[in-house]
Amino acid sequence: MxxxxxxxxxxxxxxxxxxxxxxxxxxxxxxxxxxxxxxxxxxxxxxxxxxxxxxxxxxxxxxxxxxxxxxxxxxxxxxxxxxxxxxxxxxxxxxxxxxxxxxxxxxxxxxxxxxxxxxxxxxxxxxxxxxxxxxxxxxxxxxxxxxxxxxxxxxxxxxxxxxxxxxxxxxxxxxxxxVRKEIDAHIADRFLEAVWREGLWMIKDGIATTEEIDDAIRYGFGLRWGQMGLFETYRVAGGEAGMAHFIAQFGPCLQWPWTKLMDVPELTDDLVRQIADQSDEQSGKHSIRELERIRDDNLVAMMRGLKENNWGAGELLNLHEAQLKKSSTS
Amino acid sequence: MxxxxxxxxxxxxxxxxxxxxxxxxxxxxxxxxxxxxxxxxxxxxxxxxxxxxxxxxxxxxxxxxxxxxxxxxxxxxxxxxxxxxxxxxxxxxxxxxxxxxxxxxxxxxxxxxxxxxxxxxxxxxxxxxxxxxxxxxxxxxxxxxxxxxxxxxxxxxxxxxxxxxxxxxxxxxxxxxxVRKEIDAHIADRFLEAVWREGLWMIKDGIATTEEIDDAIRYGFGLRWGQMGLFETYRVAGGEAGMAHFIAQFGPCLQWPWTKLMDVPELTDDLVRQIADQSDEQSGKHSIRELERIRDDNLVAMMRGLKENNWGAGELLNLHEAQLKKSSTS
The missing domain is CATH 3.40.50.720 (NAD(P)-binding Rossmann-like Domain)
Structure with a gap:
């Protein structure tokens, strides 16, 4: 073309x-x-x-x-x-x-x-x-x-x-x-900014260092997000009961005084329904069991990749492997 | 033990x-x-x-x-x-x-x-x-x-x-x-919550669907975070000038009216110094050039892994590969 x-x-x-x-x-x-x-x-x-x-x-x-x-x-x-x-x-x-x-x-x-x-x-x-x-x-x-x-x-x-x-x-x-609508910072940078701001607070208040924050991300939800993102990860976590159930269970936590960033949209039935419907459209073709296996296969593949590089979660795998090999020969 | x-x-x-x-x-x-x-x-x-x-x-x-x-x-x-x-x-x-x-x-x-x-x-x-x-x-x-x-x-x-x-x-x-200090939600869930809340707003305001949000994460910063987290990613992005320069350049953006979550810590010289020092301690042993290569090697390894699974960024690689193979034989 x-x-x-x-x-x-x-x-x-x-x-x-x-x-x-x-x-x-x-x-x-x-x-x-x-x-x-x-x-x-x-x-x-x-x-x-x-x-x-x-x-x-x-x-x-x-x-x-x-x-x-x-x-x-x-x-x-x-x-x-x-x-x-x-x-x-x-x-x-x-x-x-x-x-x-x-x-x-x-x-x-x-x-x-x-x-x-x-x-x-x-x-x-x-x-x-x-x-x-x-x-x-x-x-x-x-x-x-x-x-x-x-x-x-x-x-x-x-x-x-x-x-x-x-x-x-x-x-x-x-x-x-x-992107459907023009907004400042488009989509991804709004997330980056929300996380960055939360990170600044944590450092300022002496809760965690940059390294601890990075570890909290790269040994945990970062690996999930690299292959499924946010909503699909929660879809899987919610299990067979689906997204609406997940939101009903975890959504109210947002009204707890957890963070210093407290402007929370009201979780109306309409909003819950909207999210659940969009999630169905996104991946209703897979059962939750299938999605779990897809997620697991992806996490394995990413971590195997990092293992070859001896980095992050992969370095950890190598250390563990060495430990296991040592203990099986001793 | x-x-x-x-x-x-x-x-x-x-x-x-x-x-x-x-x-x-x-x-x-x-x-x-x-x-x-x-x-x-x-x-x-x-x-x-x-x-x-x-x-x-x-x-x-x-x-x-x-x-x-x-x-x-x-x-x-x-x-x-x-x-x-x-x-x-x-x-x-x-x-x-x-x-x-x-x-x-x-x-x-x-x-x-x-x-x-x-x-x-x-x-x-x-x-x-x-x-x-x-x-x-x-x-x-x-x-x-x-x-x-x-x-x-x-x-x-x-x-x-x-x-x-x-x-x-x-x-x-x-x-x-x-975790050094007891706070509600510890560390990682505070980030998850900040992002979740921002995601809820976007869906409510019709900015993006769950699938678009997930794609914005898993084809972009999710892959970075799965191997380096937040601060180290920015350390690399800041280049040779280092973290203090990066924050000086990008920190002020946080005061723009980008999101609906607007409680922003004041970026004092002390806070900037604190972040830069912690980042040095975390990975000052690598040059930025080394970190760039580590990051790239990790992204390649993770994406190769996802490619074998034909998922997300990996599915995209396979589609592109098929395109390339097709165009080289036609």
């Missing part, structure tokens, strides 16, 4: 560099514009990281890696491309000014995606020459490995641009998640 | 059953007391799940599985054991009454661990015959697979009991995390 596989990367920091690597290793010609003196060095380092890890995710050959060109101007970067990815600092006036320069020279049918985590696409479109080609395509670090991209259309974005963006992202092995 | 490997499981629901399986598959004799008619069935099912998954986590042989006995009374279950694990409903008066019956018959040097997620150990100790043997040992579902156990001592718990509990948990391949 996309004939001209050329992308302009505007802003080559951690996120822009990750995008550059993701595109380059998927056979796209990459043109980078970043005014900072350091960007070529960090971008080269990111590309090296990507080269050693991304190909190991698949047994198939990736398309031949394409050259990366560093441009002296936005104009030079954006002419004759089919995707422009903007990852400049999170200041709205900066982004608006960059869009004016991009859109003075870029093809009108190119996707103009923003890596913004904070702004809504309709805010980005304000005062733009061609607001219809602007949308949010928010990735996650490291962009060359993690599949998720939040795709958020603004009021002016055409469905052609949204579809084209999703198609290209899928072609590069990514997971475009169309 | 523990001669008498016999455990009493008081309450055999999802969590108690998971404990029973974890102990049994690690060579402990298990005595279960649960008055509900259904407990034998669910417990047998949990044990079956554990038998098919836990042994695959290690290349060594586990100790020979021991028999599981179902008891007709608490007395019968707790005599002559070295660990009693209480997983009865989360009502304080119920737990107090169960402890009175347990402690009338159990050895004084046994660990009496509670699976409570909501109560502090000092609350559990109120009115107990032997408060010094009571502590919180809070596990995560599925208990037979996930390593994390939050170990929380109450005001009366002896350090001998805490050390014994940690030793036994480690021997069973688990990760005891000693």
């Amino acid at each position: 996309v004939e001209n596989k050329t992308v302009a990367i505007i802003g080559g920091g951690v996120i822009g560099g990750g995008w550059a690597a993701r595109f380059a290793l998927n056979g796209w010609k990459v043109k980078v514009y970043d005014p900072s003196a350091d960007s070529r060095r960090t971008l080269t380092a990111t590309l090296e990281n990507a080269r050693r890890s991304l190909p190991r995710l698949t047994d198939a050959s990736l398309p031949a890696e394409q050259a990366m060109a560093f441009c002296d101007s936005i104009e030079q970067a954006v002419v004759d491309v089919s995707w422009i990815q903007e990852s400049v600092p999170e200041r709205l006036e900066v982004k608006h000014s960059v869009y004016r320069e991009i859109q003075a020279h870029a093809p009108k049918d190119a996707v103009l995606g923003s890596s913004t985590s904070g702004f809504k696409p309709t805010e980005l479109q304000q005062g733009a020459i061609s607001p219809e080609q602007i949308l949010v395509t928010h990735p996650f670090n490291p962009v060359y490995l993690l599949p998720l991209v939040e795709v958020v259309a603004g009021q002016e974005t055409t469905s052609i641009i949204v579809d084209r963006a999703c198609h290209i992202l899928s072609e590069m092995g990514m997971k475009p998640l169309k | 523990v001669e008498n490997k016999t455990v009493a499981i008081i309450g055999g629901g999802v969590i108690g059953g998971g404990w029973a399986a974890r102990f049994a598959l690690n060579g402990w004799k298990v005595k279960v007391y649960d008055p509900s008619a259904d407990s034998r069935r669910t417990l047998t099912a949990t044990l079956e799940n554990a038998r098919r998954s836990l042994p695959r986590l290690t290349d060594a042989s586990l100790p020979a599985e021991q028999a599981m006995a179902f008891c007709d009374s608490i007395e019968q279950a707790v005599v002559d054991v070295s660990w009693i694990q209480e997983s009865v409903p989360e009502r304080l008066e119920v737990k107090h009454s169960v402890y009175r019956e347990i402690q009338a018959h159990a050895p004084k040097d046994a660990v009496l661990g509670s699976s409570t997620s909501g109560f502090k150990p000092t609350e559990l100790q109120q009115g107990a015959i032997s408060p010094e043997q009571i502590l919180v040992t809070h596990p995560f579902n599925p208990v037979y697979l996930l390593p994390l156990v939050e170990v929380v001592a109450g005001q009366e718990t002896t350090s001998i009991i805490v050390d014994r509990a940690c030793h036994i948990l480690s021997e069973m391949g688990m990760k005891p995390l000693k």
Whole structure:
């Protein structure tokens, strides 16, 4: 569908560099514009990281890696491309000014995606020459490995641009998640922010250190979330009785004075029903017993993977294994 | 260190059953007391799940599985054991009454661990015959697979009991995390609750469905958290400039009106310093470049594991691989 596989990367920091690597290793010609003196060095380092890890995710050959060109101007970067990815600092006036320069020279049918985590696409479109080609395509670090991209259309974005963006992202092995409504921070970062804030409190109050908090995550629910996320994990935990039962049992805990973050939605019957119905639609095709086994198989596979790397839960497995071997020979 | 490997499981629901399986598959004799008619069935099912998954986590042989006995009374279950694990409903008066019956018959040097997620150990100790043997040992579902156990001592718990509990948990391949201070919900569940509450809001406001929320987690930050947790992930993301720089750059975002949960600790220089110092202590031994490679290796290993299971990020890899293979032969 996309004939001209050329992308302009505007802003080559951690996120822009990750995008550059993701595109380059998927056979796209990459043109980078970043005014900072350091960007070529960090971008080269990111590309090296990507080269050693991304190909190991698949047994198939990736398309031949394409050259990366560093441009002296936005104009030079954006002419004759089919995707422009903007990852400049999170200041709205900066982004608006960059869009004016991009859109003075870029093809009108190119996707103009923003890596913004904070702004809504309709805010980005304000005062733009061609607001219809602007949308949010928010990735996650490291962009060359993690599949998720939040795709958020603004009021002016055409469905052609949204579809084209999703198609290209899928072609590069990514997971475009169309976000239904524009909200600040989209979806994932709202969770990250809630957890980050809770973590700050714990450190401030001397409840736990960064290491203890990380361990509380990576030896426990982080392993669940890496393969099923939140609601499906609870669906399984609720057992045969299903999501509505789970919420009825655990939902009221939210009204306990557990945290310092206490704005709680009222758990009406409607809300409980809504969650249970959505959960049924999501995975009603599997029995809870099947889901349990899927979950367990995934946890085993992830932990076996970490075991080969001798890291986190995997390091623990190796220590335990050594213990077991020692005690069986003594 | 523990001669008498016999455990009493008081309450055999999802969590108690998971404990029973974890102990049994690690060579402990298990005595279960649960008055509900259904407990034998669910417990047998949990044990079956554990038998098919836990042994695959290690290349060594586990100790020979021991028999599981179902008891007709608490007395019968707790005599002559070295660990009693209480997983009865989360009502304080119920737990107090169960402890009175347990402690009338159990050895004084046994660990009496509670699976409570909501109560502090000092609350559990109120009115107990032997408060010094009571502590919180809070596990995560599925208990037979996930390593994390939050170990929380109450005001009366002896350090001998805490050390014994940690030793036994480690021997069973688990990760005891000693929690420094008693707070409601310990550590991990505070995060789970913050995220759960944010998820409820999103569903209520029609921002995202359960499936979209799960995808936002499991294709993105869930994969990061499963191997590094929160702070170490950000340490890597901050790059060579380190944690203090990362917080200076991203911390202020917390004061934006992003979520409906708005009680934010003030980001004083002291707090920033404290976090940065803790992070240095946690992983200052690795350079950021090393940490990046560790992170990438782990993400690859976990995703390869999920790929074999054709699930989540792994299903996506397979689809992409099939696409790539198809396009290279056409």
